[in-house]
Amino acid sequence: MRADRGTAMSETTQRPSESETGDIAGGGSPAGFVDRHRRKRGSLAKREGRAVFIFLGPWFIGLVGITIGPILASLYLSFTRYSLLEPPEWIGLDNFRRMFEDERFYAALQVTVTYVLVSVPLQLALALALAFFLDRGVRGLAIYRSVYYLPSLLGTSVAIAILWRQVFGTEGLLNQVLAMVGIEGEAWVSHPDYALGTLIVLNVWTFGSPMVIFLAGLRQIPTMYYEAAEVDGAGGFTKFWRITIPLLTPIIFFNLVLQLIGAFQTFTQAFVISGGTGGPSDATLFYTLYVYQRGFGSFEMGYASALAWFLLVLIAGFTVVNFWAAKRWVHYGD
């Protein structure tokens, strides 16, 4: 770092002397000197500014072409009837009106909100508990951390979803284990009452990434707080409740927001496990799956876009509420 700064300094000291000769030739008053100085800084800033844009270019092109462009296109499409095969036709707010009369829209909303509200708190609680446990200085921490993190990497993959289907199928692993202890299992994946449950378990299982973040947060809590608390005679629970949790709230909040948004967008698992149908009888009809079905299954890209925009507003709403509530329970300590 220091070496870098050194070279940067020497460059800046060199450059003025070069250009100064040219300026002196043009002659100048003290005021002119100040002017020149400004101009010099200006040209340097300009050059740097150009570099910034060059380096930002690839990202910016991606942002506009792959993110903002399609988002705006979908906003336009949400006001049209667009079958993919024919050009879009403007129909105003019809798609949005239709949404509120669409039973499957409500079904999808219910499934998704249930999933989010159940699986995210469970997942975070498990992640925190394990992080807390690992933070106590377990031998081979790196191994545990990797092992627990693994599901987070695999969780949204097609392979795991297929595996899940096998584990929770009628003749799956879980039922074989249950049979050993004399319990006759259900068809977990294909029963409308349990199908969503298997997906919630799958999401909770991917607790690794919030756990790693919790772990990093825990490691940064200065031990002196605990020591001081111990001197004051605080027990284990008091220390956890009065020191760990408050100091960890920013991390909890961060994980909560990320996991909420992620859970709202769940697609792969539901798609694979239900074979793309959201079945049995719409029990796993995740919102994004419904958007997909409308868009690519029944050629209603316009309606699908409208549905997608509703999800955006919904997630934004949830996030705003989250940030507002955060003022009451997140302690930044500053």
Add this chain to the structure above:
Amino acid sequence: MMRCNDARAFGRRAAGCAMVTTLLMVTACGGDSDSAEAGGDVTLRFAWWGNQERAELTQQAIDVFTEENPNIGIEPESVDFDSYFDRLATSVAADDAPDVFTLGGAYPREYGDRGALLDLSTVEEHLSLDNIDEAALSNGFFSGVQYGVPTGVNTYAVVANPEVFEEAGVEMPDDDTWTWDDFVEIAQEISDNTPDDTYGAVDPTGSDALDLYSRQRGESLYTEDGEVGISEETVQDWWDMTSAMSESGATPPASITAELAGQAAPEQTLMGRGLAGMQLDWSNQLNALRSASGAPLELLRAPGETSNEAPGMWLQASQVYAIGANTDHPEEAAQLVDFLVNSVEAAEFTKADRGIPANSEVLEAITPKLDEDTTVQSEFVAEVTPEVGDALIIGPTGSTETPFILERLNDEVLFGRVGTADAASQFVERVAEEIDQG
């Protein structure tokens, strides 16, 4: 404390980014770019759905075609059924449709009415339809335009496993006279006299089965003018019958039926595993089901063909070959389709893989060369041809949703969550809704 500020800033930024990406799902997907055409040669893209076996057979036929037409190259795109239509829709939307592709059921109409298919009369000098079966041709004919050529002829019937019948000590039914009551009774008897994992019949509910059942009552799933044709009463009677079968064990319990719904591969069906006595299915599934089960499966006429108002069975194009409306090479594409449906050379490889050849001359030429399984199929189709009812009324745009609506409600009915009367009225209502939206 630094880390807290970091976490907050990062949290906000990350939340923002994640929200922004939410909408990404509606991006258009670009397909493969058109292949290079060297030296004035033409390259056609030919897409179909199906398994490895079909891909090999088709490739052999394509090889003969490219040998005869050295100036035409074919780029095959073999896609599995589950993702075929998603992919096709995307590539058509991106103006990157294959030159020739297969369609089935209500899709030819859906694509044709939306302007995605070539009017075949524009290429008639390269594509002869003279020897093609009339009824089958009608499945590619909509709004006064021939959009598709049938790949072969099929009929919806009952596949039965004589080994399971024998194991249960039940005689094979006389399919000239049997009724739906007989079907239920026989299924029950088989289930009762076989091990627990074997069932008399697979749950028969499907849109084709409903079409058949309603046609026997003088109705049909859709009307000529593209409305819902089936009455709530008929749907309710159907579900009364099938839900009672599931309850009594004649067909599998709801959870097994629901689990099987996502598994289209013949090897994974109960029939393919030798665990079912009867299954309603398309006649061209016989080969795959026979090789999966290893049993000498037979084809039977559907129950109730003679005991009701009218015969419900029909002959249908199992699939059609269609040409993309925006193809750069309509004439060459027509040549390929012509070769596939009208030449004996092609049929020697593809045989009855996409249904019994609809070209009568081709069928005659290859009949002696058919293997046993295909002969059974071809004889069955020939046998029922004089008996079947009118050509099926293909569903209007929007009706491609019907099978999914039916599957959802069927789960509800079999799990006992919705009564049959309620489910029947929901079915009619929702199919009508989808047609209106279509």
